[in-house]
Amino acid sequence: MEALMGTARAITDRSIWDYSIIMEVTIDRPAKDVWPYFFGDKKNIWTMEHFTTIAGEPGTVGEVYTQAYRGGQIQYETINVKPGIQLILKITYKQDEKDEERLVGYDFVTLNEVADHTKVVLQQAFALPVDIPKEDLAVETPKQDKKLADVLQNLKKLVENSK
Secondary structure (H helix, E strand, O other), rough: OEEEEEEEEOOOEEEEEEEEEEEEEEOOOOOOHHHHHHHHHHHHHHHOOEEEEOOOOOOOOOOOOEEEEOOOOEEEEEEEEOOOOOEEEEEEEEEEOOOOEEEEEEEEEEEEEEEEEEEEEEEEEEEEEOOOOOHHHHHHHHHHHHHHHHHHHHHHHHHHHHO
16 A cells, blocks of 8 residues: 655645655455445445435436535545546535636546456545645645545445345
C-alpha cells in the first residue's frame, strides 16, 4: 500500500487540501462478483457513506451521485466504465447552493482478476477547499488514508462473505 501525503495552500480564508493516495486490496472472488459492489445501495454499505444518485443510471457513464460533506456537497460523475475492469469518477464540490460547482479531483478504480482472485486498486486525488487550518490538514490526511484502507477492507469482507 502506497500513500502520498497531502499538503495545503491558503486561498483567501480557506485552505486547499491536496490529497492523493494509491491503495489496493485482493479479494478472493472473481471480478464479476466484486463489480456490483461499486453501485447503488451496495456501495453505501461497504463505504459506510450515504450516496444519492441524482442523474443517470448506476454503473453507466453519466451517473452522478452526491454526498454531504462539511456543510457542502461532493458529487461523483462516472466518466468511464469498463464493466468488471475499470471505473473512473470525476469529483466536484459545492460549498452551498450559491457556490459554483468546481472540479476537485478524480477516483480511479481498477479490477484485475487472476485465478478467481481480484486485485482492486483505488487511486484518489483531490484538491478540496476546506475550512480547516492549514496545520490541521496534517492530521486529516492520515485519517483519510485510514478511512480508505478501512472501506477497502469492508469491501473485501462483504464480497468474500457473500453467497
